[in-house]
Amino acid sequence: MTAIEVEVALALFAVAAATGYFVFASFVYGAGYQPTPRASVAMMLRLAEVTPHDTVYDLGAGTGAIVFRAARTFRARVVGVEVEPIRMLVLRLRRRFGTGADRITLHWGNLFHLDYRTATVVTAFLWPGAMARLRPKFESELPVGARVVSHCHAIPGWTPTTYDRATDVYLYRWTGHRAPPEDGVTAGGT
Numbered sequence: 001m002t003a004i005e006v007e008v009a010l011a012l013f014a015v016a017a018a019t020g021y022f023v024f025a026s027f028v029y030g031a032g033y034q035p036t037p038r039a040s041v042a043m044m045l046r047l048a049e050v051t052p053h054d055t056v057y058d059l060g061a062g063t064g065a066i067v068f069r070a071a072r073t074f075r076a077r078v079v080g081v082e083v084e085p086i087r088m089l090v091l092r093l094r095r096r097f098g099t100g101a102d103r104i105t106l107h108w109g110n111l112f113h114l115d116y117r118t119a120t121v122v123t124a125f126l127w128p129g130a131m132a133r134l135r136p137k138f139e140s141e142l143p144v145g146a147r148v149v150s151h152c153h154a155i156p157g158w159t160p161t162t163y164d165r166a167t168d169v170y171l172y173r174w175t176g177h178r179a180p181p182e183d184g185v186t187a188g189g190t
């Protein structure tokens with residue numbers, strides 16, 4: 001191998017390692033990185049009937065596909081929580097250099113440590129295990145009437161009010177009725 005070939009191989013390895021870190025490092029917390037498709041973002045916010053009176057929590061805010069649309073187009077208050085530091089930096093820069101900054105709160109940390117009592121809408125694109133872990137947290141913290149919209153993965157044991165197959169979006173309305181954890185009886189939907 002020539003010196004140039006070694007340098008190219010090292011550069012490729014560095015790019016692959018950086019990409020792998022960016023996409024996969026947050027797996028252990030609840031999901032890797034994949035922005036929610038634009039059509040699904042639009043459907044999530046539309047099904048949840050987001051208005052300027054809402055406080056939307058985006059769980060695992062990524063680089064802001066949902067956060068900035070909810071704050072800038074729907075004019076809602078938005079709380080974005082993200083565990084991965086590079087994505088949090090991107091979120092802060094996008095907030096700094098765009099409109100609606102006063103409506104956007106960003107938390108760098110673990111979404112399982114946040115309190116959801118002030119959420120009227122929750123949005124998520126997380127892996128199935130994270131949705132299952134979130135269910136008891138939603139049941140003890142969400143105010144009755146809160147809407148939860150999830151792309152790709154359902155909340156185990158809850159019945160969706162609506163499911164849009166084209167964009168793979170589930171809508172739930174929290175009714176305040178918890179399902180027993182083991183009998184599979186549904187809760188949450190209306």
Ligand SMILES: C[S@@+](CC[C@H](N)C(=O)[O-])C[C@H]1O[C@@H](n2cnc3c(N)ncnc32)[C@H](O)[C@@H]1O
Binds near residue numbers: 027034065087
């Ligand atoms: C599939 S991406 C969705 C990103 C964003 N919601 C969007 O629509 O573009 C999931 C995001 O959740 C973040 N994440 C995963 N587990 C987390 C946790 N426990 N706490 C905070 N963020 C988490 C990941 O770092 C990743 O950015």
